[in-house]
Amino acid sequence: MATEITVGIAGAAGDGLDRTGDTLARTAARLGLHVYTYNSYQSLIRGGHTWLRLRLSEDKIDNHGDHLTVLVALNQDGIERHAREVEAGGAIIFNGARLQCDPVLVPKGVTLVPLPVPDLTAKLGKLLPVMQNTAALGALLHLAGFDLEATAEILLETFKKKGQEIIDQNVGVLRAGYEHAARTVPALGHPWKFSRKRRPVVTGNHMMALGAVAGGCKFYSAYPMSPASFILHWLAAHSEKVGVVVKQCEDELAVVNVAIGAGHAGVRSMCATSGGGFALMSEAIGMAGMLETPVVVVNVQRGGPSTGLPTKSEQGDLNQVFGASQGDYPRVIIAPRDAIDCFHSTVEALNLAESFQLPVTLLSDLLLGEHRSTIDPEDISSEVPIERGEWVTAPSPDEAANGGYKRYALTPSGISPRARPGRAGCIHVSGTDDHDEHGILISDEHTNPAIRRKMHEKRMRKVEGVRARLQPPVLEGPAQADVTLVGWGSTWSVIHEAAEQLTRGGVATNQLHFKYLYPFHDREARAILQGCRRTVVAENNFTGQSARHLRAESGFTVDHVLVRYDGEPFEPAWIAQRVRDFLEGRPVDLQVAEHEAREMAYHYIRIHMHDRARPGRLQPITESAYGEPLWIVELLSRADGRPEGMLVIGRETGSDYGWHPGVPSLLGEAATAAFATSLGGSSLADRAADDTARAPHDRAH
Amino acid sequence: MATTELTVKSLDGPVDPDWCPGCGDFGVLKSIKEAIVELGIAPHEVLIVSGIGCSSNLPGFIHAYGVHSLHGRAVPVATGAALANHALHVIAVGGDGDGYGIGMAHFIHAMRRNLNLTYIVMDNEIYGLTTGQASPTTTEGHKTKSTPRGNVEKPVQPLALALATGATYVARGFSGDQKHLTKLVAGAIAHKGFSLIDVFSPCVTFNKVNTYQFFKERVYKLEDQKGYDASSLMGAMEKALEFGARIPIGLLYSLDKPTYEDTEPVLARGPLVDQPLGLDRKTFEEILAETRDDVALLPRRGRERSRSRKRT
Numbered sequence A: 001m002a003t004e005i006t007v008g009i010a011g012a013a014g015d016g017l018d019r020t021g022d023t024l025a026r027t028a029a030r031l032g033l034h035v036y037t038y039n040s041y042q043s044l045i046r047g048g049h050t051w052l053r054l055r056l057s058e059d060k061i062d063n064h065g066d067h068l069t070v071l072v073a074l075n076q077d078g079i080e081r082h083a084r085e086v087e088a089g090g091a092i093i094f095n096g097a098r099l100q101c102d103p104v105l106v107p108k109g110v111t112l113v114p115l116p117v118p119d120l121t122a123k124l125g126k127l128l129p130v131m132q133n134t135a136a137l138g139a140l141l142h143l144a145g146f147d148l149e150a151t152a153e154i155l156l157e158t159f160k161k162k163g164q165e166i167i168d169q170n171v172g173v174l175r176a177g178y179e180h181a182a183r184t185v186p187a188l189g190h191p192w193k194f195s196r197k198r199r200p201v202v203t204g205n206h207m208m209a210l211g212a213v214a215g216g217c218k219f220y221s222a223y224p225m226s227p228a229s230f231i232l233h234w235l236a237a238h239s240e241k242v243g244v245v246v247k248q249c250e251d252e253l254a255v256v257n258v259a260i261g262a263g264h265a266g267v268r269s270m271c272a273t274s275g276g277g278f279a280l281m282s283e284a285i286g287m288a289g290m291l292e293t294p295v296v297v298v299n300v301q302r303g304g305p306s307t308g309l310p311t312k313s314e315q316g317d318l319n320q321v322f323g324a325s326q327g328d329y330p331r332v333i334i335a336p337r338d339a340i341d342c343f344h345s346t347v348e349a350l351n352l353a354e355s356f357q358l359p360v361t362l363l364s365d366l367l368l369g370e371h372r373s374t375i376d377p378e379d380i381s382s383e384v385p386i387e388r389g390e391w392v393t394a395p396s397p398d399e400a401a402n403g404g405y406k407r408y409a410l411t412p413s414g415i416s417p418r419a420r421p422g423r424a425g426c427i428h429v430s431g432t433d434d435h436d437e438h439g440i441l442i443s444d445e446h447t448n449p450a451i452r453r454k455m456h457e458k459r460m461r462k463v464e465g466v467r468a469r470l471q472p473p474v475l476e477g478p479a480q481a482d483v484t485l486v487g488w489g490s491t492w493s494v495i496h497e498a499a500e501q502l503t504r505g506g507v508a509t510n511q512l513h514f515k516y517l518y519p520f521h522d523r524e525a526r527a528i529l530q531g532c533r534r535t536v537v538a539e540n541n542f543t544g545q546s547a548r549h550l551r552a553e554s555g556f557t558v559d560h561v562l563v564r565y566d567g568e569p570f571e572p573a574w575i576a577q578r579v580r581d582f583l584e585g586r587p588v589d590l591q592v593a594e595h596e597a598r599e600m601a602y603h604y605i606r607i608h609m610h611d612r613a614r615p616g617r618l619q620p621i622t623e624s625a626y627g628e629p630l631w632i633v634e635l636l637s638r639a640d641g642r643p644e645g646m647l648v649i650g651r652e653t654g655s656d657y658g659w660h661p662g663v664p665s666l667l668g669e670a671a672t673a674a675f676a677t678s679l680g681g682s683s684l685a686d687r688a689a690d691d692t693a694r695a696p697h698d699r700a701h
Numbered sequence B: 001m002a003t004t005e006l007t008v009k010s011l012d013g014p015v016d017p018d019w020c021p022g023c024g025d026f027g028v029l030k031s032i033k034e035a036i037v038e039l040g041i042a043p044h045e046v047l048i049v050s051g052i053g054c055s056s057n058l059p060g061f062i063h064a065y066g067v068h069s070l071h072g073r074a075v076p077v078a079t080g081a082a083l084a085n086h087a088l089h090v091i092a093v094g095g096d097g098d099g100y101g102i103g104m105a106h107f108i109h110a111m112r113r114n115l116n117l118t119y120i121v122m123d124n125e126i127y128g129l130t131t132g133q134a135s136p137t138t139t140e141g142h143k144t145k146s147t148p149r150g151n152v153e154k155p156v157q158p159l160a161l162a163l164a165t166g167a168t169y170v171a172r173g174f175s176g177d178q179k180h181l182t183k184l185v186a187g188a189i190a191h192k193g194f195s196l197i198d199v200f201s202p203c204v205t206f207n208k209v210n211t212y213q214f215f216k217e218r219v220y221k222l223e224d225q226k227g228y229d230a231s232s233l234m235g236a237m238e239k240a241l242e243f244g245a246r247i248p249i250g251l252l253y254s255l256d257k258p259t260y261e262d263t264e265p266v267l268a269r270g271p272l273v274d275q276p277l278g279l280d281r282k283t284f285e286e287i288l289a290e291t292r293d294d295v296a297l298l299p300r301r302g303r304e305r306s307r308s309r310k311r312t
């Protein structure tokens, strides 16, 4: 197996974490390793807790994996929140002069690397506080077995403009950290083979923007909305170089209508948004279907509903995109699976939109759109097919009579050759009311059921043409498997790894992944799935939207649906564990887990205690006066570490039942239970009311 | 290809208008045709984009390219078409509901951009197609199907909005004075920049207040006013707000100024529709080279606010 390492950097915004992460990723990329970065950050403490993970591997990777090899903690919270996650054989690096690491937090087999930063750097003059990061980075290079010189070179480039003194200082600190670690702890022993191949580091958004221009997009419109805005920023910055007109509009209604206007006039056009903006675009997407105007609409999904989780990922818009706009109309929905696929899918979307004269939606998400990874440059190229579809070629005989050209000619394929406004001899009107072959309205008092039927059938025939062009889904992995994991879009890589883990662990698992959500390969999907022993859909939404879509399109009902909707992406082991739970008949456990209780405590402390405390130990209590099991969380003073009291959180509901200052500390199960009972709790009547308010957590699908 | 002499008749569409006899929109249609003939523009170089409403049916009744789009969306669709092919004469048309109600945001923002667009609003102070509800320009006190006790909302002032927002040709016409309207339309099409003509175009079926008679008694022509200066914004503003016993028609304001298209560098290379597609290998390689080692790990996500990040 490929050698890899996962480094987590934890700190507050302003701790210089992004710069440190940058330098590390660039070091790895220069050594020829593949990089995948994932930053989940929450604003739970003042300054915002930031948690950045970098997975560095000899192989191509497209998810952040399950591991944490080295924790670089830039503040005390960083240690307390993440020290437990470091795995045996790993290490925790921190500034020993400022931070402490309580040994109870440290799993067995994990090396502590406290750096005496002031001593190490005494010779280098007065340093900025962020320089502690560079010392930590130096220590990390030693532990990971990386090349000090590669990083020194990057620092040199980074600080080139700031002068030799700053460069010397930074490289000096880096070296001091490296040498200290080399003197005090052994390297972790990764047997790297560095290819030293230089690779682009990209995001899915980036690849969509580049795919668009390579694929001949000439017009792009947008209204700012995370997580799609990067496409706007990139195209605006490159507009002149790549010859694309970029227009920010007043709202998403304008965005999509402007794009359709441009498409109608004959240029390839695209626009992008997230779920809320897509909702505003719905009516016009149906218009593109009716006018038979090509347009590509990108939806980079974020957590819904409503404003939802603007900086978190979700696959919650499949229902919306599938259900967009009134009536039936031909369209295409494509969900790319990784950054490279974003490039090619965008080219494909532009080609399908023009070839079939219809709207194409690209369904990406925050995870795919914003997270960075290395790609092999040979996987993308400027040499992509540009298929512009059918256009009128012969001049129309009789311009004046307006009779020669039928914009909506009823053809076997359903595709009627287009004529671009401005061309002599093909004058016509395209209307959103239903119309005849010439485009003349057949609505209101002119309604004509016969023409309507034939025109509707013509439009919808294009769906079959598209379907025939799309690659049907294929089963990946062992042909005979105990379980088949089914997914769509951005989760391909993580499901792929989950399947490999399960197979290695004795549960032969294969994978069926959908990229084309519409037109859907219903027959192919059914044929494959009927041959599978057990089928499990895994997706990032609450209701299992793709499982429903699969059922609606193909009549196939999967055996089980794994959903994750907390805003965090899947990890391979997360999926694998839940597949095993399902196979072994364990019910889905929706109780508040320990790490979640800790996160809830951080929230409570921010809201009610002005961040003056931090969570310490936690203890579960099964019997309580609240009618549900509890978490008792000890809160410690940030100033002196002394216990301040206890926070009581319901393990089923997640409700915070209150703060009990002055209660000294956790006293062991029995005493804590006695404390819980002493809280008085609710009366029996309250309890009954609580019980009805608590919906059963039965999420059988 | 058969060439046909350009006449008003030659601009007839494939079907006859199905507006109610006497509808003001007939006059607007005729004026657009006359203006095209007067300017000698080939019909295939004209794209007329409308929304939804009685007035928005107009593209079907004239021999020119047309898009009959969605209610309220004529202006953005026209915007996209104009940016994609600025060699076309793009004319947006529609009703007062279409442009000043559901499409209001687009109306305002298109004027801010000074796109090279002509926008003709057939303002009948009513929703005609949906059989007579109050529109954004319905006068106060007017009893309509949706305001049985009389409209209590103040009507929007499209001309004042246009002046305040950056339109560079602002005019008002009356379809009861069709020859006069033709001059305004021809001027608007010839004008480089955003031109708005708000046309009193009576709905004979659903608006019994703002009739031909109503306007005939009130309108007067600005060009008959000695010393009226259409280059004065404040002077125009005063006229834009005059709606009572006397109502001015004619060209209120015009200004020469670079259009949006003039300031878009990509369009300096010619109409976008005629430009090459895709990237050559060299440009592609250059762009890809930007991404090597360029690991800005924390995307400048920001969204609406991000206290935790300054780099928004």
Ligand SMILES: Cc1ncc(C[n+]2csc(CCOP(=O)(O)OP(=O)(O)O)c2C)c(N)n1
Residues within 6 Å of the ligand: B052, B053, B054, B055, B056, B071, B094, B095, B096, B097, B098, B099, B122, B124, B126, B127, B128, B129, B130, B135
């Ligand atoms: C999104 C949407 N909402 C409502 C309608 C119904 N509708 C069609 S035309 C119209 C109003 C038309 O009024 P106006 O634009 O003034 O045109 P007129 O008929 O008066 O010329 C309405 C509300 C629609 N077609 N689409």
Ligand code: SF4
Residues within 6 Å of the ligand: B018, B019, B020, B022, B023, B024, B025, B054, B055, B124, B128, B129, B202, B203, B204, B205, B206
């Ligand atoms: S209803 Fe009014 S606006 Fe519509 S066609 Fe008749 S007169 Fe004209």
Ligand SMILES: [Mg+2]
Residues within 6 Å of the ligand: B053, B095, B096, B097, B122, B123, B124, B125, B126, B127, B128, B135
């Ligand atoms: Mg109206």
